[in-house]
Amino acid sequence: MSGLATGSIYALAALGFTLLWQASGTINFAQGEFVMLPAFVMIIFMQMDISFIGSVALTCIVAVIVLGWLFKRGLVDPLFKYGMMPIVVATIGLSIAMRNGVRAGYSAQPLNFPSIFPADLYHIAGVTISNSDIGTFVMALVLVLLTQTFITKTVTGRAMQAVAQNTESAAVLGINVPRMIFYTFAINALLAVAAALLVTPTYLAKFDMGESLGNKAFFAAIIGGFNNSNGALLGGLLVGVCENLAAAYISPAYKDAVALIIFMVVILFKPQGLLGRREERKV
Amino acid sequence: MKLKTLLICIAVLVVLILTPFYLKTYGVHLLTTWLIFIIATMGLNLTIGYAGQKSLGQAAFFGIGAYTVAIFLKLGLSFWIGLPVGALICFFAGVLLGFPALRVQTIYLAFATLGFNTAVWLIMRNEEWLTGGTFGMNNVPRPTLLDFNLDNNRNYYFIVLAVTLVMGLLLWGLIKSPWGKSFTALRDNPIRAESLGIHVRNYTLMSFAIGAGYAGIAGGLYASLVQFIDPSLFTVGSSIMMYLMVVVGGPGYFLGPLLGSAVGVVLPEWLRFAQAWYLFIFGTAVILLMIWLPDGLLSIPERIRARKLAKEASDARARDAKRMQEQTTNGEATA
Numbered sequence: 167m168s169g170l171a172t173g174s175i176y177a178l179a180a181l182g183f184t185l186l187w188q189a190s191g192t193i194n195f196a197q198g199e200f201v202m203l204p205a206f207v208m209i210i211f212m213q214m215d216i217s218f219i220g221s222v223a224l225t226c227i228v229a230v231i232v233l234g235w236l237f238k239r240g241l242v243d244p245l246f247k248y249g250m251m252p253i254v255v256a257t258i259g260l261s262i263a264m265r266n267g268v269r270a271g272y273s274a275q276p277l278n279f280p281s282i283f284p285a286d287l288y289h290i291a292g293v294t295i296s297n298s299d300i301g302t303f304v305m306a307l308v309l310v311l312l313t314q315t316f317i318t319k320t321v322t323g324r325a326m327q328a329v330a331q332n333t334e335s336a337a338v339l340g341i342n343v344p345r346m347i348f349y350t351f352a353i354n355a356l357l358a359v360a361a362a363l364l365v366t367p368t369y370l371a372k373f374d375m376g377e378s379l380g381n382k383a384f385f386a387a388i389i390g391g392f393n394n395s396n397g398a399l400l401g402g403l404l405v406g407v408c409e410n411l412a413a414a415y416i417s418p419a420y421k422d423a424v425a426l427i428i429f430m431v432v433i434l435f436k437p438q439g440l441l442g443r444r445e446e447r448k449v
Numbered sequence: 450m451k452l453k454t455l456l457i458c459i460a461v462l463v464v465l466i467l468t469p470f471y472l473k474t475y476g477v478h479l480l481t482t483w484l485i486f487i488i489a490t491m492g493l494n495l496t497i498g499y500a501g502q503k504s505l506g507q508a509a510f511f512g513i514g515a516y517t518v519a520i521f522l523k524l525g526l527s528f529w530i531g532l533p534v535g536a537l538i539c540f541f542a543g544v545l546l547g548f549p550a551l552r553v554q555t556i557y558l559a560f561a562t563l564g565f566n567t568a569v570w571l572i573m574r575n576e577e578w579l580t581g582g583t584f585g586m587n588n589v590p591r592p593t594l595l596d597f598n599l600d601n602n603r604n605y606y607f608i609v610l611a612v613t614l615v616m617g618l619l620l621w622g623l624i625k626s627p628w629g630k631s632f633t634a635l636r637d638n639p640i641r642a643e644s645l646g647i648h649v650r651n652y653t654l655m656s657f658a659i660g661a662g663y664a665g666i667a668g669g670l671y672a673s674l675v676q677f678i679d680p681s682l683f684t685v686g687s688s689i690m691m692y693l694m695v696v697v698g699g700p701g702y703f704l705g706p707l708l709g710s711a712v713g714v715v716l717p718e719w720l721r722f723a724q725a726w727y728l729f730i731f732g733t734a735v736i737l738l739m740i741w742l743p744d745g746l747l748s749i750p751e752r753i754r755a756r757k758l759a760k761e762a763s764d765a766r767a768r769d770a771k772r773m774q775e776q777t778t779n780g781e782a783t784a
Contacts, residue, residue, distance in 0.1 A: 241736060248743045251503070254559070255696050256739040258689055263732025270725035381567075381685075384560055419575040426564040433561060 171299040173406020174306030178361040179383030180390065180398035181310055182354040187392055188330035189350035192242050193254050196261035198380025200358040204229050205371040206268055208362070209277055218280065226359050233355035238348060261376070269373040281367035302364045309360050310399050313353060317395065326350060378422070385425040389432045404428065461707075465610060469603050477602045481674055483714045484606075484613045485667045490694050490706035491620055492663020497692070498700030499624060500656030501636025506546060506562035507691045509569035510539040510661040512683030514668025516573065516580055519589045519678055528592030528673060536665040543661025547654035566685050573680040585679025589672050609670050616663060621703065623659070632656055636701075693735060699745025708746055 179197055186192045194200070204225050211221030241260065245253045281298050317323035328336040329346040337343050361379075369375055386405045390397025405425045413421040469477045493507045514535040521531030546565050573580045580586065591600050592608075623629050634642040635652050643649045672678050690713055698709025720727050742748055 241740075244740045245743070248739075252739045252743040255693065256736045258693065259732045259735025259739065261732070263729050263736070266725065266728035266732065270729055274725075377686075381560075381563070385564070388557060388560065417575075420571055423568055423571055426568055429564055430561070433557065 168296070168299045169407035169410030170403060171302040171306075171406070172410065173386075173403035174303045174310075175361055175365045175402075176379070176382050176386045176406050177310055177399045177402025178306050178357050178364070179379060180386040180402045181313060181395060182357045182361075183383055183387040184390075184392060184395055184398045185313075185350050185357075186354050187387075188395075189326060190238075190242060190246070190347050191250060193250065193257070194354075195254055195257040195380065196264060196376075197358075197383055198376025198378070199261045199264040200233050200355070200376070201361045201365060201379055202268065202371075202373065202376035203233065203264060204359040204362040205279060205366040205375070206272060206277075209279065209371055210272075222359070222363065226356060229355040229359045230352045233358060234352040235348065237355075238351045242351075261380070265373050265376065272373075274373060276370035276372040279366035279371050298367065306360075306364060307399075309357065313357065314395060316353075322346075322349065382425050385429045389425075389428055457704075462614075469606050474602050477606050478674070479715060479718060481602070481606045481609050482671070483710055484609045485671045485674065486691070486694065486710040486714050487706050488613055488616050488670070489664045489667035490691055490698070490710050491616060492660040492667070493691055494695050494698075494700060494702075494706050495620065495623075495632070495663070496656050496660035497695050498702070498705065499629065499636060500632040500652065501639075502653065502656055503559040504546075504562045504657065504660065505559050505685065505688045505692055506566040506569075507660070507664050508683045508685070508687035509566040510542065510664035511668040511671070511687070511691075512569060512573060512678075512680070513539050513542060514665030515672035515678050515683070516586070516668075517665070518669035518672045519586045520579070522590050522592075522673075523586065528590075528669075532666060532669040535669045536662045539661040539665030539668075540658045543658035544654050546661070547657035551650055551653060563685055563688065566683075566688050570680055570684055573683060580680070583680065585677060587677045589676045589678065591673050591676070605674065609674070612666065612670060616666065620663075624703065628652075628655075633701075695745075697735065697738060697745060699747030702745065702747040705745055705747050712746075 179201060182200070183194065183197055186194055207225045207228050208221045211224050212218065216224065237260075241256055242253060245256055315323075317327060325336070325341045326346045326349055328339065328341055329343050330350075333343060336346075365375075365379065382405055383402070386401035387398050388401070389404060390399065390401025405428065408428060409421055409424045412424045465480075469480060472480065489507060489511055492510075493504060496502050496504045514532075517535030517538055518528060518531040521534065522528060546562060574583055576582070577584075591605060624632075631642070631647045631652050634645070634647055635649060635656070639649060694709035694713040695706060696709070697712050698705035698707065717727055717731075720730070738746070742752070744751075
């Protein structure tokens, strides 16, 4: 059960990955740090005696501006013309800068973070389930489904999909392409805030908390299929559950290898991911 | 151009031989570390820069080399057996790692190698009987060679320098050979390379294996230099750092690793005053570098040359246009 909770957090971060990839061909190596930063921003706001809800709302605004707009304008736009690898390298640089900026500028110690769910434990059929596990799982699931519905059902969402599938045709049809791409970045930033809200109470706010989270999210995204948003959900849950099972029944020391093994198997047998479409190689 | 490169190489060599006599122990130590990282990033440069593959697992090979040498020395075997054995293990591990490269490309490949690095790191951390676990292996002795006292840092530096030179020359020969050309063909247009009869599978595997072998040798030298190794040196973070060193220096430039390793190894020491902020500055610098010079520092001369050529061309065009215009006005006047 706590595997499902962890997995749903991976799924949230992985969804951001796939959205950015679909809309703008950006691979964000700093995705984990995108979760870490809002956690610290929320802590700073709360230290300024702003209520919990207020800090979350303010953090959402800050995240959309910094992780959405600034990230797009400052890093992705100028690098887009060089292709994929320079963006990857730049986001690696960004993750190093963010991680160490927080460490040097704020705190190197792990900080407590209030949970949004009451800390109750239930015993059902011999299995202990904590309230926050259920809450995390449900909330993450709702967020993922909400994002899906937004993309598939609303006019804006469908326009975003059109941009992702064929940028030129979308532009011809009168869709404001830069704005749609910005929406994707904004949604990614909001998903990161949500993930921060869910993950920090259990794992504490620490400058390097994003490192493993980002990697797992990426593995999850590939396992599920990079060009399919449902894949992110499937991949995230799969990684989370298998990890917890492996920690319990095989060896906690090799827990981190689980994502890797699934990833290797998927890459060897179905490189486009479990739910992904095959990408044709063009000459 | 060729003479110029040769002269630069000789000058660098003279400086490298003379410098340790003017440095204290720590300076020599730092310089040796720099050379070792040059070997490791030279190999990585072959994989990334020349063959155009993506590898974020170099630190794993570096670690395998280091542990092999440490274990050999602990068993009482010679360093000079451990070093090539470590390189060989890395070479074959590199072949194995090359296989996913045949299935997937670019960023998928980067993550496959990153995953490999995590796996190797987990083994180093958890298999205490072999690697000493998180406590690492201490008291790794220095190698012995005839009558040289290699416990002396300066003498060890010269050994490392000699190995670096040999490895550098080997790589130079490789790149200038038809093999090297095939690697670059693989990078620039894999489909065309394939249709020209280059065996894509073998060359991809080779680029990984040779790059890994270089890291293995570097790791072995490193274990004996610092005399204490633990898993924290060989994390994914170190691999990413090596990757950045290659990218910063200039992937596909022969001397790129020289500069990149200097940025990654020597510069942090100079920037000691910045302390905790150093990595923040480094990360920001990488972003700015990517925006302005996506081909690395060594692309600056080429950039300047290209700009000069472009300016000359546009000047010439402007002159031609002016002359044409004058001719037409003259023509109109006579008519």
